[in-house]
Amino acid sequence: MSVLSFDRVSKVFRSSLIGRHLYTLGPVSFEVEQGEIFGYLGPNGAGKTTTVKLALGLLRASSGSITCFGRQSTSPEIRSRIGFLPEHPYFYQHLSAIELLEFYGSVCGIKKKPLRRRAEKLLHATGLTEFRHTTLSTFSKGMLQRMGLAQALINDPDIIMLDEPLSGLDPVGRREIRDLILQQKSRGKTVFFSSHILQDVERICDRVGILSQGKILQVATIAEVRLGTTRCVEIQVDGLDMGKAAALGLGEVTKRGEKIVISLTPDADVNRAVGVLLASGAKISAVIPQRQTLEDYFMSQVQSPVGEPEDEKSRIQRVLQTTG
Ligand SMILES: Nc1ncnc2c1ncn2[C@@H]1O[C@H](COP(=O)(O)OP(=O)(O)O)[C@@H](O)[C@H]1O
Ligand SMILES: [Mg+2]
Numbered sequence: 508m509s510v511l512s513f514d515r516v517s518k519v520f521r522s523s524l525i526g527r528h529l530y531t532l533g534p535v536s537f538e539v540e541q542g543e544i545f546g547y548l549g550p551n552g553a554g555k556t557t558t559v560k561l562a563l564g565l566l567r568a569s570s571g572s573i574t575c576f577g578r579q580s581t582s583p584e585i586r587s588r589i590g591f592l593p594e595h596p597y598f599y600q601h602l603s604a605i606e607l608l609e610f611y612g613s614v615c616g617i618k619k620k621p622l623r624r625r626a627e628k629l630l631h632a633t634g635l636t637e638f639r640h641t642t643l644s645t646f647s648k649g650m651l652q653r654m655g656l657a658q659a660l661i662n663d664p665d666i667i668m669l670d671e672p673l674s675g676l677d678p679v680g681r682r683e684i685r686d687l688i689l690q691q692k693s694r695g696k697t698v699f700f701s702s703h704i705l706q707d708v709e710r711i712c713d714r715v716g717i718l719s720q721g722k723i724l725q726v727a728t729i730a731e732v733r734l735g736t737t738r739c740v741e742i743q744v745d746g747l748d749m750g751k752a753a754a755l756g757l758g759e760v761t762k763r764g765e766k767i768v769i770s771l772t773p774d775a776d777v778n779r780a781v782g783v784l785l786a787s788g789a790k791i792s793a794v795i796p797q798r799q800t801l802e803d804y805f806m807s808q809v810q811s812p813v814g815e816p817e818d819e820k821s822r823i824q825r826v827l828q829t830t831g
Contacts, residue, residue, distance in 0.1 A: 508541045540714075547701040547716050562699070591659055604639050612662070666698070672700065743793040746789050747789040749762060
């Protein structure tokens with residue numbers, strides 16, 4: 508079942524001063540399914556935050572339709588089922604961690620006693636229990652991000668919209684946030700997660716949508732992206748020197764530590780290559796197919812979109828035609 512659906516949605520920003528179109532998003536179409544972590548990948552300025560704001564009803568689309576749980580995301584019943592972590596969360600610095608959560612919970616209409624229980628539970632889940640009475644002005648970037656996630660979860664939402672939740676965090680902070688996102692998934696929740704950090708998306712997302720210059724280039728499962736192509740097959744050998752290995756003409760030869768690595772093209776006959784190597788006295792220590800990573804995939808999609816590249820002016824004209 509689809510939880511969030513964008514159907515040919517576009518957004519045109521116009522400058523009221525000079526009357527020019529500044530930026531256009533879309534039209535974009537995608538569906539986020541129940542219980543999945545959907546990664547929304549794109550370089551800076553691609554339109555990720557604009558998409559999130561459209562989904563939340565903070566911006567109005569110029570055309571197309573957006574539904575959340577089959578209804579308009581702006582309706583109060585639907586809003587109460589959505590959690591949101593903005594790209595640059597700003598919290599009132601003089602509140603303590605528990606005060607902040609109790610404030611947001613009361614805005615969501617949660618009663619005092621269950622709210623206290625929920626706030627304590629979230630502080631525990633985000634590792635902030637010992638800082639419950641500490642003012643936020645002393646929090647590090649990572650602690651504030653965890654605070655932001657706790658805030659986004661205060662109403663126990665069914666879908667969580669996270670705008671660049673891992674940016675600016677150190678590896679430990681990134682891991683903590685990733686684990687919290689995975690915990691939500693294990694509870695059957697749906698997560699929409701925008702990022703330009705490819706490795707983190709690759710680790711936790713079920714599917715990715717790749718956005719570049721306001722257009723979705725592709726929506727694919729991580730497995731599809733990984734299995735899409737084998738970049739090369741590496742054969743690691745001992746007992747052969749670089750010159751001899753190169754003379755066999757099997758593929759590119761490099762040295763990695765003590766090992767010689769021969770990289771075969773994806774369509775090469777691996778059995779034949781192994782036979783040739785064994786016959787020349789080499790000892791095979793590993794045969795490793797090197798899969799395309801999400802990063803390779805992302806770069807190939809962003810650098811060479813299908814068809815002729817479109818300039819900004821014709822893109823704006825095309826979007827305006829569809830928006831009427
Ligand atoms: N309110 C606005 N008015 C005009 N242009 C905007 C507005 N908000 C965003 N933009 C432009 O839209 C483009 C996409 O922005 P954004 O959605 O923030 O990208 P991302 O989050 O992927 O970095 C940028 O070129 C940005 O300058
Ligand atoms: Mg952004």
